[in-house]
Amino acid sequence: MAGVQAVGRDITERKQTEQLNRQAFEQIERNIEQFAALGDHIRQPLQVILGMADLADDPKTSAVIHDQVERINEYIRQLDLGWVESREVRAFLRRHDRE
Numbered sequence: 371m372a373g374v375q376a377v378g379r380d381i382t383e384r385k386q387t388e389q390l391n392r393q394a395f396e397q398i399e400r401n402i403e404q405f406a407a408l409g410d411h412i413r414q415p416l417q418v419i420l421g422m423a424d425l426a427d428d429p430k431t432s433a434v435i436h437d438q439v440e441r442i443n444e445y446i447r448q449l450d451l452g453w454v455e456s457r458e459v460r461a462f463l464r465r466h467d468r469e
Contacts, residue, residue, distance in 0.1 A: 405453035
């Protein structure tokens with residue numbers, strides 16, 4: 371006696387989840403690139419501002435500009451930390467996505 375047995379499953383939800391995961395990874399990649407580029411784009415004009423502040427005849431004004439540039443640099447350092455954390459999150463997710 372011969373027979374055939376078949377099992378069917380709807381994998382639509384799994385495919386949708388896989389697509390969402392791919393989109394999330396792609397967004398993380400874009401965010402990482404944007405963090406890095408943003409820091410560079412901000413740092414370049416800051417160097418020009420510092421150079422101009424050093425040429426100012428007023429030491430008080432120059433000191434204020436230097437202080438404010440340092441504040442902005444601190445914000446950029448925080449962005450850099452976010453960039454590093456995003457890379458670590460991406461690596462973690464990629465390791466555990468395959469399990």
